[in-house]
Amino acid sequence: MSRVILTGTAAGLPVLDRMNASWVLQYKEHTFLFDAGEGVSRSLLSSKIDPHDIEKIFISHTHPDHISGLPVLLQMMFMTDRRSPLEIYLPASNLPIIERFLLGVYLIPEKMTYSYTLMPIRDNPVFKTEGIEINVFPNGHLDLVAPLARQNGVGAESYGFDIKINGKRVIYTSDFQRTDDIEKYVTTADLLIVECSHAGFEEILEFLQSRKIGRTVLNHILPQQQKEAEALPILAQKYGVENVSVAADGMIFEI
Ligand SMILES: [Zn+2]
Numbered sequence: 078m079s080r081v082i083l084t085g086t087a088a089g090l091p092v093l094d095r096m097n098a099s100w101v102l103q104y105k106e107h108t109f110l111f112d113a114g115e116g117v118s119r120s121l122l123s124s125k126i127d128p129h130d131i132e133k134i135f136i137s138h139t140h141p142d143h144i145s146g147l148p149v150l151l152q153m154m155f156m157t158d159r160r161s162p163l164e165i166y167l168p169a170s171n172l173p174i175i176e177r178f179l180l181g182v183y184l185i186p187e188k189m190t191y192s193y194t195l196m197p198i199r200d201n202p203v204f205k206t207e208g209i210e211i212n213v214f215p216n217g218h219l220d221l222v223a224p225l226a227r228q229n230g231v232g233a234e235s236y237g238f239d240i241k242i243n244g245k246r247v248i249y250t251s252d253f254q255r256t257d258d259i260e261k262y263v264t265t266a267d268l269l270i271v272e273c274s275h276a277g278f279e280e281i282l283e284f285l286q287s288r289k290i291g292r293t294v295l296n297h298i299l300p301q302q303q304k305e306a307e308a309l310p311i312l313a314q315k316y317g318v319e320n321v322s323v324a325a326d327g328m329i330f331e332i
């Protein structure tokens with residue numbers, strides 16, 4: 078059995094009761110972190126997850142709400158004398174910029190108690206080991222900003238994750254603009270972690286009607302979506318969608 082722990086369920090805007098984007102996947106001796114938004118270190122503490130157990134970090138895209146917690150997490154690992162190496166996968170085109178940024182905040186490899194390596198996300202599978210295969214798909218989230226980003230020497234890659242684990246499938250869409258962008262990648266899943274701050278609840282519920290999803294968790298919530306979140310049982314009934322819930326920090330799913 079594997080476990081998914083939601084450690085940050087807010088959208089880009091910081092709020093009091095949710096941290097920015099992050100979640101943890103545990104299977105056997107493996108612990109992986111997906112995204113590392115602001116507050117991830119404190120969330121790991123409150124979920125009683127030892128940061129030293131995290132063997133790999135996967136960053137979907139480099140918007141602040143998905144990567145801003147990374148430097149403090151690396152510092153926390155250093156201050157608690159981590160020894161084991163850490164791999165951080167992120168979009169290839171922005172890897173050199175993030176590497177320089179980490180140097181700029183003095184996470185200098187020679188002074189760390191452990192080695193961290195930035196790994197470019199390129200081909201599928203991104204990572205594979207016994208019982209686990211981690212693949213990515215482009216979610217179109219940064220397509221609009223891409224020309225301006227490139228003009229400024231910055232990449233515009235953004236990925237969702239399709240994870241096969243112990244014969245089950247977990248999909249994490251990360252951010253996307255419209256369900257059209259992800260429809261060919263999100264067809265079946267045992268657990269779907271789908272962001273809903275861009276497309277909105279109703280578009281996603283409509284999208285779910287034609288999918289074979291065991292359980293869905295609506296993630297990446299804006300404060301103004303609170304009312305809709307409270308009305309989810311009624312909305313879900315309207316669209317005939319079952320096993321759907323709104324994400325909350327600390328929520329655990331066993332798969
Ligand atoms: Zn986001």
Ligand SMILES: [Zn+2]
Pocket residue numbers: 138140218252
């Ligand atoms: Zn984003």
